[in-house]
Every structure is written in C-alpha cells, then in structure tokens.
Amino acid sequence: MLLLASAVALIALTVAFTFLVRTSDIPHVEPVSPVRHLEERRAAIYENLRDLQFEYRVGKLSDADYQTTKTGLQRELAGVLGEMDRLNGVKPTKVAAKPEMNATPAPVTDLGTDCPNCGARFSAPMKFCGECGKAMVL
Ligand SMILES: [Zn+2]
Helix, strand or coil: CHHHHHHHHHHHHHHHHHHHHHHHHHHCCCCCCHHHHHHHHHHHHHHHHHHHHHHHHHHHCCCHHHHHHHHHHHHHHHHHHHHHHHHHHHHHHHHCCEEEEEECCCHHHHCCCCCCCCCCCECCCCCCCCCCCCCCHH
C-alpha cells in the first residue's frame, strides 16, 4: 500500500515536472518571428566577422583563409539582409491589401479635373470637357 502510494506520488511528480518544463519551454519557441530569427542570425554573422578580423589581425589566419571565410560570411549576411528586406516589404503590402479603400480614393482626388470654362467636375482627366466641349487644361 505504501509502495503504491509512493508510485502514484512519483507519477504525479513526473507529470507535474514535464508539464512545468513544457509550459516554460513553449513560450520560448513560439514568439520568435522570422524577422527576430533573422536578426539573431545577422548578429551572429557580424560577430563571426569581428572574430575573423581579430584572428586575421593576430596572425591566426592566412590571407586566403581570411578572404574565403569573409566572402562566405558576407554572402550569408547578404542573404539574411535580403530576406529581412523581403519580410519587411511584405508586411506593409499585407496591411494595405486588406482595406482596399487605400487604393480607390487616391486616383479620384489625384486625377479629377474641373472644367476651367463651365466648372463641371470630372473624376478622370479629359482633353475636352464633356459638358461644354472646350479644351481642358491638364
Ligand atoms: Zn466645360
């Protein structure tokens, strides 16, 4: 009976422990956005470049090794920066794509013209007024 009780206690403890570990693990993984991940990679590459320069200056690396590693890191950095630009560029278009009101009123106000002769209002630029037939100044 005592054995069973301690076995149950052990199971309960194990379950509680795995639950605690899980809940503390999950928030670490989930909020990492792709941009955040890229920022961390960019920081790591910058750090590698600094280390590389230091090792080269100290004389640990040959010219060829330094150039090869540096070029590799710079290429990786360019890839990360490009990916960040792409992600940053995607965000505003995503937001702008939802409310289509952004795209519609702009041409109306920008391209609208008033006839200088009769004052008729047109939503699109025209060479001749549709009301009085006079030439319109664009
Ligand atoms: Zn007119």
